[in-house]
Amino acid sequence: MKVNASRTKKQLLDELATLRARVKDLEKVGGRTGPRARGRRKPRSQFRKILDAQDELISRFLPDGTLTFVNRAYREYSDPRGEGLISRNFMELLPSRTRAAIRKQISMLSPEVPVTTYDQRNVGRDGTITWQEWSNRGIFNEAGELIEIQSVGRDITQRKQAELALRRSEKQYRAVVETxxxxxxxxxxxxxxxxVNDAHCRYYGLKREELIGRNFLSFTVKEDHKNVLKHIARLCTEHPVNT
Structure with missing residues (x-):
């Protein structure tokens, strides 16, 4: 009986250990599928919806370029056929001529300089030129090592076109003025x-850089300074021109 009792006790202890292990397993499963876990997943789902609602191209990738996350706008822009982007290297999606410049931007990221921004010129198959502004933010571990990059791209084509039109207008204006x-x-x-235009430079016998930044009163007689300043002071929105 003593042996049997001892054996029974051992069996009970084994069964108790087995039950405890099963309880732990159930707790783990419950932790993943229970209300608390669903509560944790809900904010993540909402956050994903917010990112997918953005017009900006948002992605995250490893230092070697491997994509770990993309939002809806990024998928539609870079993967219109739905071939899948996660685990692909985003460098493969870029023209070869731009890859070196982008690698340089990524290499500049550090704990001291965690964000870099640059403009990217794109040429479509039909020859259409578009522009994007990209902002890369480095994510670092406690040792200061770069472990991931979050990238946000936005279309700035209209802004670039406006800047180009302004430069052309200024060039045309300068050409007219200089003649x-x-x-x-x-x-x-x-x-x-x-x-100052070229005629101004010829009149004073000075180069443009010698005139810019100087006060034109220094080229007039002192007795006329008061009248000149009074003349300028009369200029206003209602009277923008004086002769």
Whole structure:
């Protein structure tokens, strides 16, 4: 009986250990599928919906370029056929001529400089030129090692087109102004030159860089300074021109 009792006790202890192990397993399963876990998943799901609602191209990737996350806009832009992007290297999606510049941008990330921003010019198959502004934020571990990059791209084509149109307009304006024989200049209210045309330079016998930043009163007789300043002071929205 003693042996049997001892054996029975051992069996009970084994069964108890087995039950405890099963309880732990059930607790783990319950932790993954219970209300608390569902509560944790709900904010993640909502966060994903927020990212998918953005027009910006949002992605995360490893330092070697392997994609770990992309939002809806990024998928639609980079993977219109639905071939899948996660675990692919995003460098494969880029023209070969731009890869070196982007690798350089990524290499610049550090705990001291965690964000870099650059403009990217794209040429479509039909020759259409578009522009994107990309902002990369490095994610670092406690040792300061780069472990992941979050990237956000936005379309800035309209802004670039406006800047180009402005530069063209300024170039045309300058071409017209420079061909005039009249002395044309721009200056601040304190009479400091900000622009002079070629005729102005020829008249004073000075180079443009020698005139810009100088006060044009230094080229007039002192007795006229008061009248010149009074003349400038009369300029206003209602009377923008004085002769």
């Amino acid at each position: 005039q024989n009249e002395l044309i200049c721009r200056h601040l209210p304190d009479c400091t030159f900000t622009f």
